[in-house]
Structure formats: C-alpha cells, structure tokens
Amino acid sequence: MKIVFVLLFLQSMTAAFAPDITPASSITALDSTPARPGVSLASLAPGHTVRVIGVDGSCPEGERLLDLGFIPGTPVEILKRAPLGDPVVYGLRGYRICLRASETSLIRVRTE
Amino acid sequence: MTSATFPTSLRLGLIGSPNSGKTTLFNALTGMRAKVGNYPGVTVERREGRVLLDRRETIVIDLPGTYSLNAISPDEEVVCGVIDGKIGEAPNALAVIADACTLERSLLVLAQVLRHDTPTCLVLTMTDELHARGGVLDLPRLERALGIPVIGVVGHKGIGMGALRHLLADPEHWSRPQIPPPVSAEDRAGWVDSILASVLTSRPGVSRTTEAIDRIILHPVAGTLLFAAVMITFFQLIFAWATPAMDLIDGGIGWAAGRVHATLPAGLLADFIADGLIAGVGSVIIFVPQITLLFTLLYLLEDIGYMARAAFVIDRFMGRVGLEGRAFVSLLSSFACAIPGIMATRTVPSARDRLVTILVAPLITCSARLPVFALLIAAFVPAQAVWGPIGLQGLALLGLYLLGSVSALIVATILTRTLLKRDSLPFYMELPPYRMPTARLLVSQVWGSVSAFLRRAGTIILTVSIALWFLLTFPTVDPPAGADAPAASRHALEHSYAGRAGHALEPLVAPLGFDWKIAVGLIGSLAAREVIVATLAQIYAASDEGTSLREAIRADVDPRTGRKVFTPATVASLLVFFVFALQCVSTLAIIRRETNSWRWPAFAFSYLLALAYGASFATYRIVRYLDAAA
Numbered sequence: 133m134k135i136v137f138v139l140l141f142l143q144s145m146t147a148a149f150a151p152d153i154t155p156a157s158s159i160t161a162l163d164s165t166p167a168r169p170g171v172s173l174a175s176l177a178p179g180h181t182v183r184v185i186g187v188d189g190s191c192p193e194g195e196r197l198l199d200l201g202f203i204p205g206t207p208v209e210i211l212k213r214a215p216l217g218d219p220v221v222y223g224l225r226g227y228r229i230c231l232r233a234s235e236t237s238l239i240r241v242r243t244e
Numbered sequence: 245m246t247s248a249t250f251p252t253s254l255r256l257g258l259i260g261s262p263n264s265g266k267t268t269l270f271n272a273l274t275g276m277r278a279k280v281g282n283y284p285g286v287t288v289e290r291r292e293g294r295v296l297l298d299r300r301e302t303i304v305i306d307l308p309g310t311y312s313l314n315a316i317s318p319d320e321e322v323v324c325g326v327i328d329g330k331i332g333e334a335p336n337a338l339a340v341i342a343d344a345c346t347l348e349r350s351l352l353v354l355a356q357v358l359r360h361d362t363p364t365c366l367v368l369t370m371t372d373e374l375h376a377r378g379g380v381l382d383l384p385r386l387e388r389a390l391g392i393p394v395i396g397v398v399g400h401k402g403i404g405m406g407a408l409r410h411l412l413a414d415p416e417h418w419s420r421p422q423i424p425p426p427v428s429a430e431d432r433a434g435w436v437d438s439i440l441a442s443v444l445t446s447r448p449g450v451s452r453t454t455e456a457i458d459r460i461i462l463h464p465v466a467g468t469l470l471f472a473a474v475m476i477t478f479f480q481l482i483f484a485w486a487t488p489a490m491d492l493i494d495g496g497i498g499w500a501a502g503r504v505h506a507t508l509p510a511g512l513l514a515d516f517i518a519d520g521l522i523a524g525v526g527s528v529i530i531f532v533p534q535i536t537l538l539f540t541l542l543y544l545l546e547d548i549g550y551m552a553r554a555a556f557v558i559d560r561f562m563g564r565v566g567l568e569g570r571a572f573v574s575l576l577s578s579f580a581c582a583i584p585g586i587m588a589t590r591t592v593p594s595a596r597d598r599l600v601t602i603l604v605a606p607l608i609t610c611s612a613r614l615p616v617f618a619l620l621i622a623a624f625v626p627a628q629a630v631w632g633p634i635g636l637q638g639l640a641l642l643g644l645y646l647l648g649s650v651s652a653l654i655v656a657t658i659l660t661r662t663l664l665k666r667d668s669l670p671f672y673m674e675l676p677p678y679r680m681p682t683a684r685l686l687v688s689q690v691w692g693s694v695s696a697f698l699r700r701a702g703t704i705i706l707t708v709s710i711a712l713w714f715l716l717t718f719p720t721v722d723p724p725a726g727a728d729a730p731a732a733s734r735h736a737l738e739h740s741y742a743g744r745a746g747h748a749l750e751p752l753v754a755p756l757g758f759d760w761k762i763a764v765g766l767i768g769s770l771a772a773r774e775v776i777v778a779t780l781a782q783i784y785a786a787s788d789e790g791t792s793l794r795e796a797i798r799a800d801v802d803p804r805t806g807r808k809v810f811t812p813a814t815v816a817s818l819l820v821f822f823v824f825a826l827q828c829v830s831t832l833a834i835i836r837r838e839t840n841s842w843r844w845p846a847f848a849f850s851y852l853l854a855l856a857y858g859a860s861f862a863t864y865r866i867v868r869y870l871d872a873a874a
Contacts, residue, residue, distance in 0.1 A: 189429070192316045193670035198429035199312035200672060201349050206433070215464040216560035221675055225348040226448065228675040230556050232563060235670050 173239040178210045178220065182241035194238050201225040202239055254302040255333060256412055257326060259357055260341030261350065262309030262593065263549075263676035265369030268399040269341055270306040271688045273297070273409070278306070278688070280696045283331060283840070288322045288595055291692075298413035305335060309593070311349075313356040317669050318595035327360055337415030338364045344374040344381060344396065345448050345677070351436040354390070355425035363415040364392050367408065371396040373677070379448030386443040391421030400682045454549075454677040461553050471557045474550070475576060481537050482580035483611060489533035497526035515717065524709035527772060528702040531583050531830070535697055536690060538577055538584040543689040546591055547681035552673055559671075565653045566660025568594065568671055571601040575652065578608035582831045583701075585610075586838055587693060594669050600659045602835055603848050606826045607652035609645045615774040616822050617644055623794040624815045640819075648823045651855075696837070704833035712771045712829075715742040716779075730785035737782050742767045756821065756857065757814035757864040759802065769827050812871050817864035824856035 170185040184206045188194045201224055202208070209223035219230040260266035270278070274293025281290045291306040307326055308319040315321040325331035327338065340357050342350030347368070357364055366386075368374075374381060387394040395411055397404035411418075425435050460466050501518035508514035545551045555569025562569050570592045578585030585605045589598045625637045721739040723732035737743050746764030753763050761783045768779035781789045784796035800809040826832070826849050835845040 195314055195429075196312060196316060196670050196672070199314060199352060201352060201433070203430055203433040212458075212462045214556050214560060215468045216557075218560045218563070219556065219671070219673075221462065221556065225346070227346040227349055230552075230559075230673050230675060232559070232671050235672065 170240040170242045172237045173208070173210075173222075173241045174233040174236040176210055176241070176243070178213050181207055181209050181244050183207050183244060185240040185242055187240070188238040191238070193235055197235060197239060200229065207244075208241065254297070254300055254337065254413070254415070255305065255335040256297075256302050256415075257305045257307055257335035257338045257362075258341055259307050259323065259327075259338055259353070260309065261311050261343075261346075261353065261674070263674055264309070264341045264343045264346075264350065265399050266306065266309065266341040267689075268682075268685050269367065269369060269397070270304060271685055272399050272402065272405055273304050273412075275688070278692060280692045281700075281840075283322050288319050289590055290322075297409045300413040302413065310353070311672075312353060319593070327357075327362065335362060337412070337418070338362050339367050339412060340364060341367050341369060344368040344371045345377060345379065345451075347381070347444070348436060348440060351439065352432055355432045355435060358390075358392070358421055359424050359427070363418045363420065365411060365415075365418055366390065366392060366394045368394065368396045369399050372398045372401070372403070373451070374448050377448035377451055378446060379444070380446040382443045382445060386439070387419075389439045389443060391419055393418050400685065451677045457678050458553075458675075461550070462556070467553070467557055471554055474545070474554060475573075478541060478573070479576055479579065481541060482534055482577055482584060486533040486537050486580075490530055493526065493530050493533070497522055497530075512717075512720070516713070519717075520710045520713035523713065524706045527709045527830070528698065528705050531581070531697065532694060534581055534584050535587060535694055538588060539690045539693045540686065542573065542588055542591060543686055544681055547679065547685060547689075549676045549678045551591065552675050555673060556675070559673075563671070565656040567597050567600060567656055568592070569673070571597050574601045574605060575608055578605040578610060581610050581612065582606045582608070582828070583697075583834050586831070586834050587697065589838065590693075593673070596660075596664050596669065599839065599844065600656050600664060602838055603659060603844065603851075604652040604656045606828070606831050606848060606852060607648050607655060607824065609648040609823065610773075612773040612828070613644075613822050615777050616769075617641055617819065619777055619780075619789075619794065619797075620815050620819055623798050624810065624812065644819060644823055647820070651824065655851075697834070700837040701830070701833040704836065705830045708829040708833070709771055712742075712768070715745070716740050716768060730782075733782050734785040737764065737779075755864070756860040757811065757817045757868075759809055761800075761809070762814075762818065766821075766825075766827060770829050772830065773822065773828055811868070813864045813868035816867045817860040820863045821856045821860040824852055824859055826852040 173182065173184075176182060184202050184204050186204050187197045187202050189198055206224055211221040211223050211228065213220050214230070219232045220236065221228055221230045222236075258266050258270055270291065270293070274295050278291050278293040281292075283290045288308055293304045293306075295302055295304060305326065307323045310320050310323045312320065313324055313327075315324045322331060326335065328334065338357060338360070340350070340354045342354065354364075354366060368381075368383075371381075381396075383394055383396055393411055395404065395408055397408050399405075426432055461470060501522050504518040504522065505514055508517065542551075545554070551570065551573075555572070557569070558572045559569035562572055571589070574585050574588040574592065576585075577588050582605045585608065586602050589601045589605075592598045592601060621637050621640050625640045628636050630636055630639060716737060717740060719740070721736060723735050727735060742764055743760075745767055746760040749763040749767075750758075750760040753759075753766075758766075761780070764783060765776040765779045769776035777789050777793070780786075780797065781793045784793060784800070786793040786796045797810050801807065802809050832845040832849060835848055836842055839845070
C-alpha cells in the first residue's frame with residue numbers, strides 16, 4: 133500500500149518540481165531552414181536519425197560526450213523519450229545510451 | 245597459496261565499461277575468493293582476487309567500470325590512479341574487457357589504454373551474441389591491426405577460459421603496438437573506424453529480443469506500470485517477505501538466550517552471554533535476510549538489464565533533487581531499513597550520487613521507527629475517523645512518512661547544490677541488451693555483499709551492542725527491599741550508567757520537552773530505534789510493551805511539577821525527533837563501511853542530530869503554544 137503512496141507522491145512532486153518539460157520542437161521547422169549550421173540534439177523528437185556536426189568540447193561534459201562516441205560524422209538514432217519527458221535513449225556506434233537534455237544540448241547535429 | 249614455488253607474482257588489472265562482461269569474467273577467474281572493500285577515502289568499491297593462473301600467482305584487480313580514461317569522476321580517478329601506480333602497486337599487465345557487439349565504442353577506451361606503457365591485451369566477451377546477431381569478426385586480423393593479443397571468450401559459459409588463463413599468465417610475451425593510437429577524440433575515432441573497416445566483415449544487427457522487450461519496457465504507459473509493479477515487489481520483498489526469516493532469527497536468539505539463563509546460574513555471566521553477546525550477534529544477523537533478498541533482486545535486475553531501464557523511467561524525478569535514477573532503488577529500500585538501502589547504493593555509478601544517497605537514506609522512515617510511532621500514536625492520537633475509512637491515527641503516520649521522505653529529497657537537493665556541487669558530473673547511462681542471468685554470477689555477487697556486511701559492519705554493530713548492554717547494566721545495585729521483578733529491573737536501569745547519563749542529559753533535552761526517562765530511552769535506541777519501546781517498558785516497570793506501557797506513559801506525572809510528562813507537545817516533539825535523528829549504530833557502521841572513513845558517519849550523525857534537535861524544539865514550542873491557546 134505504502135508504495136502506491138510513494139509513487140503517487142513522486143508523480144506529484146515531479147509535477148511540482150518540474151513544471152517546464154521542454155516540448156519537442158517540430159522537425160518541419162528545421163527542414164525549411166536548411167541553411168542553418170545544425171540544431172541541438174536536445175531539440176529533436178524521437179524517430180529521427182541525425183549526424184553529429186560537433187560537440188562543445190570546452191567543458192568536461194562535452195569531452196565525455198566525445199569519449200562516448202559523439203564524434204563529428206557519427207550517425208545517431210533518437211529512439212525513445214522517458215515517460216517524464218527526460219532523458220532520451222539514443223543509438224550510436226552499435227550501442228544504446230540515455231542522456232539528459234542538459235548534455236544533448238551540447239551536441240550540434242544535422243538531420244538526414 | 246604456494247607463492248614460494250612461483251616467485252614472480254603478477255598484478256593484472258581488468259579495465260572495461262560497465263556491462264562489458266567484466267564482472268562475469270572477474271568472477272569466472274577468481275570464483276568466491278574475491279575480496280570486496282573500498283579504495284581509501286572514496287566511495288568506490290575495490291575488488292581483488294588472488295588466484296593461480298596457469299600455476300602463476302596472480303592478483304586480479306577488477307577496476308571500476310569506465311567509458312574513458314579522462315578522469316572526471318572519483319571512479320575514473322581510481323582507474324587512472326591504479327594504472328599509474330598512484331594507488332597501490334601498479335599492475336604489471338592490463339586486460340581490456342570489451343563486449344564484442346559494441347566493439348566500436350570499446351576500442352575508443354582501448355585507444356586510451358594503449359597510450360600507457362603497461363602490457364595490454366584485449367578480451368572480447370559475448371562472442372556468441374555477436375554471431376547470433378550476424379556479426380563476423382576477424383580476430384587474427386584485429387590482433388595484427390592493434391598489435392596486441394586479442395582473445396574471444398563467452399564468460400558465463402566458460403568458453404575460451406582455459407586459453408584466456410594461459411594468455412593472462414604470460415604478459416612478458418604479449419606483443420606491443422608499433423605506434424600508439426592517436427590522442428585527440430576525432431583522430432581516435434578515425435583510428436577505430438579504419439581498424440573496424442578491415443576486421444568487421446559483417447556488423448552485428450540489432451538484438452531482436454532486446455528490441456521487442458524494449459518496445460514494452462520503454463513504452464510510456466506499459467513501462468511506467470511495469471516500473472511500479474517491480475518497485476512494489478521490491479518494496480514488499482524487503483519490507484514484508486524478509487519478516488518470517490527475521491522472526492525466525494529473533495525467535496532463535498530468544499531461545500538461545502533462554503537456554504543460557506536456564507543452564508547457567510543466575511548472575512552477571514549469564515546476563516552477559518544471553519543479553520550482551522547473543523543479543524549482539526542477533527542484532528547483526530537479523531539484517532542478513534533483508535540484505536540477501538535485496539541483493540538477490542538487485543543483482544538479478546542488474547544482470548538482466550532492467551535496472552538501467554528502471555532508472556530511465558524515474559531519472560527526471562531524481563534529477564530534480566540532483567541525483568540520478570539509480571539512486572531511487574536505494575531510497576526505496578530505505579523504507580524497510582537504511583542498512584540495505586545504503587548497501588544498494590553500490591549500483592549507483594557516480595561516487596557523488598552514492599555519497600549523497602547514503603547521507604539522506606537515514607531520513608527515509610525505516611521499519612524500526614514503526615514500533616515507536618505505533619506506541620506513541622496509539623497512546624496519544626485519538627482513534628477517530630476523519631473521512632470515510634481514513635482515521636486521524638493513519639494520517640498522523642502518513643504525515644511522519646511524508647516528513648521523512650520530503651526532508652530526504654530537500655537535503656539531497658541542498659547537498660548536491662552546495663557541499664558536493666563541484667563534483668557534479670554529466671549524466672549518461674548505457675542501456676545494455678537484455679541477457680539471461682546466471683546463477684553462478686548471482687550467487688557470488690550476493691555472497692560478496694553479505695560477507696562484506698558481516699565482516700566489516702557486523703563487527704562494529706556487535707561491539708557497540710555489547711557496549712550498550714554494559715551501560716544499561718553496570719554498575720549493579722541491590723534492588724530495594726520488597727520490590728517485585730519489574731520494579732527491581734526499573735531500579736537497576738535507573739542506577740546504571742545509562743540511567744545516570746539520562747539524568748545528566750535531562751537539561752539538554754528539556755527544551756525538547758523530554759525528561760530523563762525519555763533520555764535513557766534515546767540512549768537505548770542507539771542499538772536499534774525500536775529498542776526505546778523495550779527501554780521505556782523497563783523504566784515504567786510495565787508488564788508488557790502494549791497496553792500496559794501505553795497506560796503507564798499516558799498516566800505518568802512529573803513529581804516536581806505535578807503535570808503530565810507526555811503532553812501533546814512532548815509526544816509531537818518525540819515523534820519529530822525520531823523522524824530526523826540518526827540514533828542507530830548499525831546505520832553508522834554501514835556508512836563507515838561504505839564510505840571507508842569515519843568522516844561521513846560523523847557528518848551524517850551531526851547534521852541529523854542538529855536537524856532533529858531544531859525540528860523537535862520548534863515542534864515542542866509550537867504545539868505547546870497551540871495547546872495552551874486551545
């Protein structure tokens with residue numbers, strides 16, 4: 133019984149702490165502006181395959197993303213968003229990893 | 245071991261990412277001989293095993309799982325420190341363990357390892373899975389391209405283990421790369437791509453099974469429901485299903501103590517053996533059923549690959565308080581008991597998150613607080629219905645649970661944003677393919693945890709339990725003439741060191757509304773929180789810990805003031821004190837064991853005592869004011 137309380141409580145706490153779940157921006161807007169150098173990986177919805185243009189490697193987070201294989205030219209599949217909106221599962225280099233928007237916003241990609 | 249015959253002993257470090265099959269391989273190499281401990285000063289698990297490899301004595305070191313040698317976390321600093329010989333003696337040889345199916349990513353780490361001078365070989369695990377998924381890898385060609393020995397194994401089936409042992413025992417003859425791999429991330433990726441292009445004649449396809457299962461498990465609705473179901477089972481297991489075994493141990497301890505009293509002549513020796521020694525041993529092994537069950541399920545879910553998915557579902561919530569999804573299981577387990585909860589933090593990958601979770605876990609209302617809450621609520625909260633079946637007593641209990649949980653989340657938020665802010669790390673979590681767990685690995689993982697608890701925390705718990713028995717028993721005094729057994733027992737307790745300490749502490753706890761009797765109860769509750777009920781029963785010379793004790797505390801009147809001792813303000817204050825205070829030596833012992841220093845248990849004890857004192861003081865004042873106004 134108590135666990136139900138815990139879970140209900142968690143859901144409500146999440147709502148209270150996190151009123152601002154970033155909505156996935158529409159992909160069509162990006163297709164219509166092909167001149168842009170790329171978009172942040174965080175802005176794309178699941179279901180797309182993209183290619184990495186670059187990672188802001190000046191911070192430890194960015195360096196780690198490079199070490200994880202987010203290297204320019206790497207194709208990345210955007211697979212699934214978590215029920216609470218974040219993190220998102222990505223497929224690259226033969227494996228699957230989930231990252232939060234705070235990290236994927238460092239990755240610039242172009243859509244295929 | 246016959247070290248005399250094999251003078252040159254070998255230190256072999258295993259490096260690999262989490263999920264690479266490194267742990268399976270380590271267990272296959274070392275069996276049950278692994279020693280689990282901690283690296284000095286950090287909450288990073290140290291696992292070493294001394295074995296004979298091809299008749300050569302070898303110390304196998306299982307390094308923490310890592311995706312990179314650019315150390316940004318304490319775990320990675322340990323990996324680099326061990327390789328460089330800054331932590332202990334440097335290994336003579338390194339084996340990079342890589343999942344053959346994710347070779348592309350694993351080679352990125354291998355490229356970093358190969359920049360070190362230490363002889364290195366590459367061990368490819370899950371080669372059966374690679375073939376099943378249609379991948380074809382040319383091992384001899386990979387060996388030539390890398391310039392180091394490469395060997396394929398199936399760790400959990402023992403395939404290739406003989407050849408692996410043979411190879412690992414002889415690093416002096418390993419080939420070394422002609423040119424070290426490039427340094428920059430882009431160049432390293434190019435190096436990996438060029439090698440793979442020539443050796444991976446067919447890339448493995450996606451795992452069909454994993455895809456199919458993930459369609460359900462990562463589904464927003466089905467996945468959330470499954471998460472809830474797994475967590476409810478988990479909670480039920482720790483909270484309820486461990487109870488029969490714990491009752492059995494409790495009964496066994498009681499029986500053994502009874503036998504001692506019946507066999508030995510009444511006196512201090514019998515008291516010491518029965519109530520000090522046997523009860524102390526009991527207070528250690530009482531945790532074993534919970535810990536065994538917890539780790540069986542925890543490692544089972546981990547080995548299958550579900551743990552990462554569960555963390556994925558709850559990560560955003562935990563992220564809000566500065567932690568990550570995996571810490572959730574720890575906090576949930578802490579509702580049963582902080583001991584398994586804190587031990588469960590071992591599956592949290594980041595050392596900082598581990599520490600924060602350990603520090604807030606004692607705030608979660610554990611089952612040992614329940615008897616205390618039950619006694620006070622039953623005695624002082626009227627059993628009236630508020631709305632439908634919901635009563636005031638139930639609401640009071642729920643309120644206490646919420647107070648503890650919300651405080652834990654708030655303290656975690658504060659700790660991650662202040663004291664431990666600089667250690668914040670990027671979050672990333674691999675979703676491994678689903679795999680069949682093997683009983684062998686599971687048994688050795690669970691045994692490792694249970695034996696570490698018994699060895700490291702058990703000794704501290706036993707020592708303190710005996711010390712507390714001493715304080716509650718000595719000095720012995722003769723009971724007043726004509727006193728019955730409960731009165732004699734009360735008299736003995738009042739004049740013991742603990743009883744005297746209770747009197748001495750009275751001025752300190754008076755601002756919280758506590759008298760010396762409650763202070764003695766608090767000292768006794770250090771052994772385990774619920775012990776306060778037994779201690780109070782002894783002080784009030786109550787014939788049982790139920791109705792009789794309830795009546796006694798309700799009726800108790802302070803002889804100096806003529807007022808009731810347990811006023812609503814005192815009861816509220818005591819309840820709040822129990823929500824916050826860390827008066828549990830077993831928890832302190834396990835924090836000591838998990839963080840490998842007395843600094844963190846001291847910190848946890850102090851901040852929770854300060855919190856408890858402040859909150860109880862405020863509660864006492866407020867309720868007294870409201871009570872007077874009403």
